[in-house]
Amino acid sequence: MIELHCVQVTYPGGVALQDLSLTVAAGQMLVLVGESGSGKTTTLKLVNRRVDPTSGTVLVDGRNVATVDAIALRRSVGTVFQRFGLFPHMTVAENVGLLPRLMGCSAADIHARVNTLLEMVGLAPQVFGDRFPAELSGGQQQRVGVARALAPRPRILLMDEPFGALDPVTREGLATQVRQLHVDLGLTTVLVTHDMTEALLMGDQVAVMHAGVLLQLGTPAQLLHAPSSDRVRALLETPRLQVERLGRLVSGAA
Amino acid sequence: MSASLSEQLEHLPEYMGAHMLLCGVALLLGLCISLPMALLVVRRPRAAAVVLGSAGVIQTIPSLALLALMVPLLKSFGFLPALVALVLYSMLPILRNTVTGISQVDPNLTEAANALGLTPGQMLRLVEIPLALPIIVAGVRTSAVWVVGIATLSTPVGQTSLGNYIFGGLQTRNWTAVMVGCVLAAALALLIDLLLALAERGARLRRPMHTVLGLGALVVVLVTGSLWPHLATSRPPDTRQVVAPQTSAGAASQSAPVTSVRVGAKTFTEQYILAALMERHLRAAGLVVTRADSLGSTVAFDALCRSEIDVYVDYSGTLWANAMKRQDKAPPWKVLAELAGWLADRHGVRLLGALGFENAYALAMRRDRATQLGIATVQDLTHHAPLLAVGSDYEFFQRPEWRTLQQTYGLAFRETVSFDSTFMYPAVVENKVDIITAFSSDGRIAAYDLVVLDDPRHAFPPYDAVVLLSPRVATDAAVVGALQEMLGRIDVAHMRQANLMVDRDDDKWTPDQAAGWLDEQTRRP
Numbered sequence A: 001m002i003e004l005h006c007v008q009v010t011y012p013g014g015v016a017l018q019d020l021s022l023t024v025a026a027g028q029m030l031v032l033v034g035e036s037g038s039g040k041t042t043t044l045k046l047v048n049r050r051v052d053p054t055s056g057t058v059l060v061d062g063r064n065v066a067t068v069d070a071i072a073l074r075r076s077v078g079t080v081f082q083r084f085g086l087f088p089h090m091t092v093a094e095n096v097g098l099l100p101r102l103m104g105c106s107a108a109d110i111h112a113r114v115n116t117l118l119e120m121v122g123l124a125p126q127v128f129g130d131r132f133p134a135e136l137s138g139g140q141q142q143r144v145g146v147a148r149a150l151a152p153r154p155r156i157l158l159m160d161e162p163f164g165a166l167d168p169v170t171r172e173g174l175a176t177q178v179r180q181l182h183v184d185l186g187l188t189t190v191l192v193t194h195d196m197t198e199a200l201l202m203g204d205q206v207a208v209m210h211a212g213v214l215l216q217l218g219t220p221a222q223l224l225h226a227p228s229s230d231r232v233r234a235l236l237e238t239p240r241l242q243v244e245r246l247g248r249l250v251s252g253a254a
Numbered sequence B: 001m002s003a004s005l006s007e008q009l010e011h012l013p014e015y016m017g018a019h020m021l022l023c024g025v026a027l028l029l030g031l032c033i034s035l036p037m038a039l040l041v042v043r044r045p046r047a048a049a050v051v052l053g054s055a056g057v058i059q060t061i062p063s064l065a066l067l068a069l070m071v072p073l074l075k076s077f078g079f080l081p082a083l084v085a086l087v088l089y090s091m092l093p094i095l096r097n098t099v100t101g102i103s104q105v106d107p108n109l110t111e112a113a114n115a116l117g118l119t120p121g122q123m124l125r126l127v128e129i130p131l132a133l134p135i136i137v138a139g140v141r142t143s144a145v146w147v148v149g150i151a152t153l154s155t156p157v158g159q160t161s162l163g164n165y166i167f168g169g170l171q172t173r174n175w176t177a178v179m180v181g182c183v184l185a186a187a188l189a190l191l192i193d194l195l196l197a198l199a200e201r202g203a204r205l206r207r208p209m210h211t212v213l214g215l216g217a218l219v220v221v222l223v224t225g226s227l228w229p230h231l232a233t234s235r236p237p238d239t240r241q242v243v244a245p246q247t248s249a250g251a252a253s254q255s256a257p258v259t260s261v262r263v264g265a266k267t268f269t270e271q272y273i274l275a276a277l278m279e280r281h282l283r284a285a286g287l288v289v290t291r292a293d294s295l296g297s298t299v300a301f302d303a304l305c306r307s308e309i310d311v312y313v314d315y316s317g318t319l320w321a322n323a324m325k326r327q328d329k330a331p332p333w334k335v336l337a338e339l340a341g342w343l344a345d346r347h348g349v350r351l352l353g354a355l356g357f358e359n360a361y362a363l364a365m366r367r368d369r370a371t372q373l374g375i376a377t378v379q380d381l382t383h384h385a386p387l388l389a390v391g392s393d394y395e396f397f398q399r400p401e402w403r404t405l406q407q408t409y410g411l412a413f414r415e416t417v418s419f420d421s422t423f424m425y426p427a428v429v430e431n432k433v434d435i436i437t438a439f440s441s442d443g444r445i446a447a448y449d450l451v452v453l454d455d456p457r458h459a460f461p462p463y464d465a466v467v468l469l470s471p472r473v474a475t476d477a478a479v480v481g482a483l484q485e486m487l488g489r490i491d492v493a494h495m496r497q498a499n500l501m502v503d504r505d506d507d508k509w510t511p512d513q514a515a516g517w518l519d520e521q522t523r524r525p
Ligand SMILES: Nc1ncnc2c1ncn2[C@@H]1O[C@H](COP(=O)(O)OP(=O)(O)OP(=O)(O)O)[C@@H](O)[C@H]1O
Pocket: A011, A012, A013, A015, A016, A034, A035, A036, A037, A038, A039, A040, A041, A042, A043
């Protein structure tokens, strides 16, 4: 469970988040949307203490993150990045096994864990384990990114535009798989995306942000049927139009 | 050519060994200081700027000057000042490449490492250093190549190195020696560079064998190289470390007789010959002799005062003007007497006596040019000077004698040009300059048919060649006895002939051979 209470974040350049309060219940997936610079990444960073709030409190599983060790906190929260962030000088197996190794697991345990994780994200360990990231496609690299994030058995998963750099087909496949993992592993997940359709299809809750302010927080259905402002309505216009056109195409062809 | 090549290669173990020891230790220390320092400042841009800036400033000091500065700064001579200068020189490329290499690591990766929960130390060790490794090693390689090259300049501060080939060869016009020195230094630099590259490639491509092979070979090469002089001992063991200076000369020589003597020589032919001659006499008396060749002029004197070398030949006028800082004129006997007293009182140095010849600074010009201008004495130059260019060695224009000469005769030359003394003679012969400050015992005055101008007002002091003893050996019976045999025995004609044998282009003799000839000519019957 993640709770933000009246959080404000001020960077030297100005206010990035203003009076932000939201809760992600255990096992839920929250999707953050909003235009560039609206504060989505900053919100993610609050959860594993990569940014400290200027005021307000951040609670993870009931504990104020300001009072816990940042390194331990980050290891208990998995993170997936838009540009994968795989270490190019380490093999796939070494990337995935890095945190278990740093946390003192035995070589045998690491090996077994790496194999399980790679299979979990749909990569054959014998084929991919000894490859370097440069020897993988983008989709494969992000699968490794997900496996690495899950390696220390986190209860929380943070994903910042994880599919942004992938083609639509790969993206669709991986998104489905991530949603499945989220459910299977009982994770509490916060996902950032620019794709409104993706947000509506994946999130239990969707948060729409604008210029550091939370415009609306609700289920996809609430957003679709009761947008709180014109801005939110405008954002939902794109998927709605897409659905209508596709619907016409489908019925016309039938 | 091949005979003189094999002559040169006789010195290889000694010179190469000393060179490798110096470079190996300097690189190791440079690495041990620069790497941690770079890692310390890499996350502090302001500290990094200060550290890199300081290392950059050191780099702008000409290397020979930096080496020379270390002698008075460290009040020491030989290995230590050379080492410190080289370590300082080695730092910039390692510091700069480490700092830039690490700060150029993709920020997405450091961001990822941070978010995954790596501590700053783990991030450095597991992510930043491995990714910056090729750049860091490139810095180490640059530094190694510099150090090997610059180490040749440590010869004038009293540290044996491959520079002994180059400096000695330059002074004695022995181009084979110069070539040998250059080629060997270049080959050593290339070898070290190659082995480091191999090690780095191995680390990058995950071939641990390559890394082990590269680093292993490097260590083996440097260690065996450094031990070479001690392995190939047909010659007596050469104590590379400078003999510890004795605080009280009198007490030391009374309590324990001296068994080994270090003979110094400045950077010109006559000095090499006389050092070789003294070595012969000392060896004949059963003493172990080591040599420190190609020392800068004041380096030699300072080293003697501290008993870091024990004996060398200097010239009374040089000491009178430069060490005693006297401007007044005095007859030769008085200069010698006052000098002996001053050296003993101020430095505990013993002026054992004069060898019998003078090696004076003297203005010389081409005979035809002198006749054409009607010049026979320095006095005659006064009117012509504004049209003439004068050439000299590196030090003369800095010396008090030059000022005295100009004032005494009211000389204002059109131009002054500094040369290595080897190139001074060809310069005047080829009319590149009109006048040079020749040395009166130099065989080349006669060989090139130059006219030496009279000095009617005695602007130049007398320059009797004198043997100086360090405080440590000043009263040692064996040393004194061995060298006393030489006093008053060498006249200027013999010295000129010996110098010419080494300096001439055909039928060149080595300084050792010329010393043998001089010994035969001047021994008491
Ligand atoms: N380290 C920082 N220092 C100063 N300002 C920052 C920093 N990081 C973000 N900001 C500013 O804070 C605001 C929010 O940034 P944030 O990265 O959270 O936006 P975002 O919603 O993730 O945008 P995008 O969709 O482009 O990734 C922006 O105005 C940004 O310029």
